[in-house]
Amino acid sequence: MSDIGLLREKEASKRRWMLLSPSLLVLVLFASGPLLIVLVYSFLQSGDYGGVVWNFSTQAWFNVVAEKDFFDETIKFSDAHLSIFWRSVRLSLLTTLAAIAVGFPTAYFIATRPKAQRDYWMLLIIIPFWTNLLIRTFAVMEIIRNEGVINSVLLGIGLIDTPIQMLYTEFAIMLGMVYVYLPLMVLPLYASMERLDFSLVEAAYDLYATRWRVLRKVILPLVKPGLVAGAILVFVPSLGAYVTPRVLGGGKQLMLGNLIELQFGQGRNWPLGAALSITLLVIVMTALMIYVRNAEKDGGQHG
Amino acid sequence: MDSSTVPRKAFDVRRLPFFGGLAISCFIFLYLPIILLVMYSFNAGSTIAIWEGFSWRWYSAAWANEQVQRAAWLSLIIATSSALLATACAVPAALATTRGGGFKGFSVVFALINQPLMVPEIVTAVALLVFFSSIKVATGYTGIGYLVLAHTAFCIPFAYMPIRARLQSMDPSLEQAAADLYARPWRSFKTITLPQLWPGILAGAMLAFVISLDDVVITEFVKTAGQETLPTYMLGQLRRVVTPEINAISTVLLGISIVMVVIFHFLSKTRQ
Amino acid sequence: MIEIQQLTKIYGAGASSFKALDDVSVTINSNEFFTLLGPSGCGKTTLLRAIAGFVDPTAGSILLNGKDLLSSPPYTRPVNTVFQNYALFPHMSVKQNIAFGLEMLDKPKSEVEQTTQQMMALVRMTEMADRQVSEISGGQQQRVALARALAPKPQVLLLDEPLSALDFKLRKEMQIELKRLQQDTGITFVFVTHDQEEALTMSDRIAVMNAGHILQIGSPREIYNQPAERFVADFIGESNFVSADIVEQRDDGVQVRFSNQQTTLAQSTASSPKSGKVTVAIRPEHARLSNSDEQPLLSGELKQVVYFGTDTHYQIILEDGSDFVLRRQNSPGQSIDMATGEKLGLMFEPGVAQILAD
Numbered sequence: 017m018s019d020i021g022l023l024r025e026k027e028a029s030k031r032r033w034m035l036l037s038p039s040l041l042v043l044v045l046f047a048s049g050p051l052l053i054v055l056v057y058s059f060l061q062s063g064d065y066g067g068v069v070w071n072f073s074t075q076a077w078f079n080v081v082a083e084k085d086f087f088d089e090t091i092k093f094s095d096a097h098l099s100i101f102w103r104s105v106r107l108s109l110l111t112t113l114a115a116i117a118v119g120f121p122t123a124y125f126i127a128t129r130p131k132a133q134r135d136y137w138m139l140l141i142i143i144p145f146w147t148n149l150l151i152r153t154f155a156v157m158e159i160i161r162n163e164g165v166i167n168s169v170l171l172g173i174g175l176i177d178t179p180i181q182m183l184y185t186e187f188a189i190m191l192g193m194v195y196v197y198l199p200l201m202v203l204p205l206y207a208s209m210e211r212l213d214f215s216l217v218e219a220a221y222d223l224y225a226t227r228w229r230v231l232r233k234v235i236l237p238l239v240k241p242g243l244v245a246g247a248i249l250v251f252v253p254s255l256g257a258y259v260t261p262r263v264l265g266g267g268k269q270l271m272l273g274n275l276i277e278l279q280f281g282q283g284r285n286w287p288l289g290a291a292l293s294i295t296l297l298v299i300v301m302t303a304l305m306i307y308v309r310n311a312e313k314d315g316g317q318h319g
Numbered sequence: 320m321d322s323s324t325v326p327r328k329a330f331d332v333r334r335l336p337f338f339g340g341l342a343i344s345c346f347i348f349l350y351l352p353i354i355l356l357v358m359y360s361f362n363a364g365s366t367i368a369i370w371e372g373f374s375w376r377w378y379s380a381a382w383a384n385e386q387v388q389r390a391a392w393l394s395l396i397i398a399t400s401s402a403l404l405a406t407a408c409a410v411p412a413a414l415a416t417t418r419g420g421g422f423k424g425f426s427v428v429f430a431l432i433n434q435p436l437m438v439p440e441i442v443t444a445v446a447l448l449v450f451f452s453s454i455k456v457a458t459g460y461t462g463i464g465y466l467v468l469a470h471t472a473f474c475i476p477f478a479y480m481p482i483r484a485r486l487q488s489m490d491p492s493l494e495q496a497a498a499d500l501y502a503r504p505w506r507s508f509k510t511i512t513l514p515q516l517w518p519g520i521l522a523g524a525m526l527a528f529v530i531s532l533d534d535v536v537i538t539e540f541v542k543t544a545g546q547e548t549l550p551t552y553m554l555g556q557l558r559r560v561v562t563p564e565i566n567a568i569s570t571v572l573l574g575i576s577i578v579m580v581v582i583f584h585f586l587s588k589t590r591q
Numbered sequence: 592m593i594e595i596q597q598l599t600k601i602y603g604a605g606a607s608s609f610k611a612l613d614d615v616s617v618t619i620n621s622n623e624f625f626t627l628l629g630p631s632g633c634g635k636t637t638l639l640r641a642i643a644g645f646v647d648p649t650a651g652s653i654l655l656n657g658k659d660l661l662s663s664p665p666y667t668r669p670v671n672t673v674f675q676n677y678a679l680f681p682h683m684s685v686k687q688n689i690a691f692g693l694e695m696l697d698k699p700k701s702e703v704e705q706t707t708q709q710m711m712a713l714v715r716m717t718e719m720a721d722r723q724v725s726e727i728s729g730g731q732q733q734r735v736a737l738a739r740a741l742a743p744k745p746q747v748l749l750l751d752e753p754l755s756a757l758d759f760k761l762r763k764e765m766q767i768e769l770k771r772l773q774q775d776t777g778i779t780f781v782f783v784t785h786d787q788e789e790a791l792t793m794s795d796r797i798a799v800m801n802a803g804h805i806l807q808i809g810s811p812r813e814i815y816n817q818p819a820e821r822f823v824a825d826f827i828g829e830s831n832f833v834s835a836d837i838v839e840q841r842d843d844g845v846q847v848r849f850s851n852q853q854t855t856l857a858q859s860t861a862s863s864p865k866s867g868k869v870t871v872a873i874r875p876e877h878a879r880l881s882n883s884d885e886q887p888l889l890s891g892e893l894k895q896v897v898y899f900g901t902d903t904h905y906q907i908i909l910e911d912g913s914d915f916v917l918r919r920q921n922s923p924g925q926s927i928d929m930a931t932g933e934k935l936g937l938m939f940e941p942g943v944a945q946i947l948a949d
Binding site: 024 | 647
């Protein structure tokens with residue numbers, strides 16, 4: 017490479033890193049860096065009044081899944097923790113499936129509107145997405161609580177005598193999460209569907225396919241990238257949800273996020289909280305990497 | 320052939336059975352709770368769900384409530400400062416990553432910038448709690464600096480994305496033409512890039528503002544006792560007595576968000 | 592005067608590397624309309640952008656009037672470009688676009704105003720001065736791009752296929768206009784195109800390029816009548832390729848013999864072979880049908896006659912099996928009835944056949 021070329025490249029590189037420095041500084045200090053601190057804390061001992069004691073210990077990690085019986089020192093799996101993990105995974109998966117069930121037809125509907133309209137339909141989807149998570153959770157709560165709209169209407173009509181307990185159940189949490197994360201399913205699905213070449217669909221009909229077959233064999237494979245993106249976008253935040261389970265689960269139905277918060281509040285076990293956080297992070301990163309792998313394989317199909 | 324038969328509806332390639340109905344139900348599902356929430360903010364009665372007539376009382380109550388006032392003020396200060404800081408960081412970052420093709424370390428930088436979007440909020444919240452608590456112990460500082468810095472960090476990707484999108488849609492040959500015509504890099508930025516970029520910058524700033532205003536989890540963990548933003552205030556209230564005051568505050572926040580989102584949407588429309 | 596010496600540009604590395612320019616050397620004279628001609632991907636645009644400063648060569652040098660150009664960034668080089676997509680600044684008016692370069696050079700306001708007015712008059716856009724560039728037509732945009740690049744009075748004007756987006760008639764008009772502009776301003780024009788007709792009509796000299804190399808440099812007439820290589824003969828106009836053997840070198844040319852033992856005098860270039868089997872190129876319009884009393888230089892049978900209005904093409908299969916096209920201008924009152932399969936003979940003047948360096 018010519019000398020001039022090398023010099024030019026070095027200057028450009030220097031300028032580039034200078035432009036990036038404020039963002040990188042802020043993000044490393046106040047987003048990525050602290051994650052390392054959490055990792056360190058997960059290997060420390062818990063302090064009596066919260067905080068940590070700077071001794072190395074794997075107690076926290078042990079306690080993520082197991083516990084030692086106080087009296088007879090037997091080691092067994094922590095039922096409480098494991099049921100919370102299971103609930104988190106279960107509810108997140110169900111939420112994702114429900115989001116697909118509702119979101120797929122919706123995205124398809126918007127993608128098949130006349131071009132001029134589509135923007136406005138998408139705006140309708142985007143608006144709830146950018147409103148406060150807490151407000152949306154609260155709105156759901158208002159509807160399903162015992163004094164809420166659904167029960168009042170049903171009682172008023174006379175269909176039931178006593179209010180149906182919907183709040184503070186797993187159903188409530190799931191409903192809330194579907195409500196909150198649904199736009200995240202619709203957006204990437206719509207992006208995929210908008211690019212769908214309907215002449216392919218026409219070709220399928222021309223070749224004697226039924227509507228169901230067309231859906232399964234032509235449309236679904238073509239919008240798979242959007243579907244996978246949407247699934248990840250719903251599953252990941254559901255797994256780490258905190259506000260929605262807190263408000264709608266009422267402290268009885270804990271998810272992983274609530275369990276983590278507990279360790280920094282009443283539980284006063286910071287190392288355990290740290291270990292749980294890292295666990296959540298690892299699960300999320302794994303899911304993301306699977307998605308990236310998947311997306312790279314599809315390669316040129318989807319922009 | 321009898322031509323008086325009703326013309327058969329053309330076979331619509333796009334139509335799938337039940338999809339239309341499901342889609343409409345979805346929109347109703349999305350908006351019904353919000354509409355009800357807004358409606359009951361005007362409820363004259365004090366219980367939610369029993370309508371007792373139209374009234375502004377909850378709005379005036381919220382307005383007069385000192386706690387609400389302080390929380391609103393704090394939310395506003397944090398959102399404004401974070402949006403400004405995040406945008407100031409995001410503009411050069413977008414310039415560095417969008418022009419001149421890939422460079423060594425690009426994927427790492429890109430991942431770093433978008434980290435707040437990939438890492439669950441609770442993990443970041445915990446990390447910041449842990450990080451700041453040691454600083455609090457060391458320096459004794461308990462002001463709003465922590466909140467502003469935390470918000471700035473997670474607002475950066477939200478400011479960055481619209482700016483980058485705008486840059487990408489700009490014709491790169493324009494900047495080449497400017498250089499060809501003797502414009503040095505800074506002047507080229509000022510006279511050519513910036514005038515076309517500013518809608519993206521504005522959109523990014525607005526998005527960052529809304530994101531900061533709406534944040535619950537990180538704020539809840541990072542705040543010191545006594546500091547409340549509107550969302551954390553509401554979260555606290557939800558544990559105690561729930562009055563339509565919450566509805567009123569929610570409606571106001573909703574209004575702000577909706578206005579911002581709509582403006583943002585039209586700002587982001589790339590010129591064809 | 593631009594001296595380009597051994598310019599090389601390699602993209603990528605290792606197995607996937609691509610040589611856009613391979614050891615290219617050429618000298619472009621002052622006050623010359625110089626054209627880089629070649630198919631897509633031949634490197635002509637890369638060479639142009641290297642002069643402008645948007646491509647950093649891997650090796651080689653570019654001197655402008657003796658001064659090294661490569662060590663300066665594009666915004667200091669006294670070279671301006673007319674971009675293929677015009678690259679007009681969309682948020683500025685016609686006048687502001689044209690004035691841009693002068694303002695970046697911090698020229699005094701009066702000079703900026705005066706020159707801008709001159710430029711607008713030169714390209715006949717004075718009435719459109721305050722229009723936004725999105726409001727004017729493609730042809731008008733092209734003229735604004737031209738004026739903008741000329742306003743700072745550069746030493747060299749680079750034009751990157753500026754006429755490719757215009758419709759046919761406008762294109763022809765602009766070709767004449769560009770030629771006139773170059774002669775009036777005396778600025779060296781370096782023009783890139785893939786249209787060989789365009790190159791022939793406008794240029795003082797043409798460099799024919801392919802695959803990163805310059806194959807031949809010469810005036811339009813030279814390039815057309817004396818193509819040095821098969822590619823040049825084929826790319827510019829149409830050519831017939833006939834095998835022949837070299838008989839002897841003479842002062843006024845080279846005697847070659849065809850497979851039917853007929854001989855003719857052919858032209859050679861410095862790089863063409865001096866003996867043995869060669870390929871000669873003959874333009875379709877340089878040959879004619881032989882009369883009955885002549886011994887034809889080439890013979891064959893008629894495959895097809897195609898009538899074009901202005902001329903007629905005769906597609907012929909020669910005795911040795913190769914194809915030959917003869918082009919003949921139609922004149923009124925003349926009709927030639929020839930049937931497919933009919934035997935005929937071809938004649939051409941001595942010196943018409945070109946020996947190719949293959």
